[in-house]
Amino acid sequence: LMGLSTLLGVGPMLLLLSGGPSHGLNWSPWAVAVASGALATATGPNVRAVLQNVCLPEIRGTAFALFTLTDDIGKGLGPGVTNSA
DSSP: OHHHHHHHHHHHHHHHHHTSOSSOOOOOHHHHHHHHHHHHTTHHHHHHHHHHHHSOTTTHHHHHHHHHHHHHHHHHHHHHHHHHO
16 A cells, blocks of 8 residues: 555656646646645655564564664755755
8 A cells, every 4th residue: 555655646746847738738736736745645654653563573673773764864865866966
């Protein structure tokens, strides 16, 4: 469910970033933004719950530390990488 919702959120986001269809279709940017946001944000809150249920108690701390580290690195480096492209 998380992977599918994330993949389905890519289409509306690309449509929104491209400026919409060029062949004159009447579309609402806010509707596309809501659809993309609703689909793409379903993954974030569920990652911690899935990680907690999948990992054994002995390695759960290490798994959460690795997840937090990679999440924070992505938040820190993401804007710089996208701006340089």
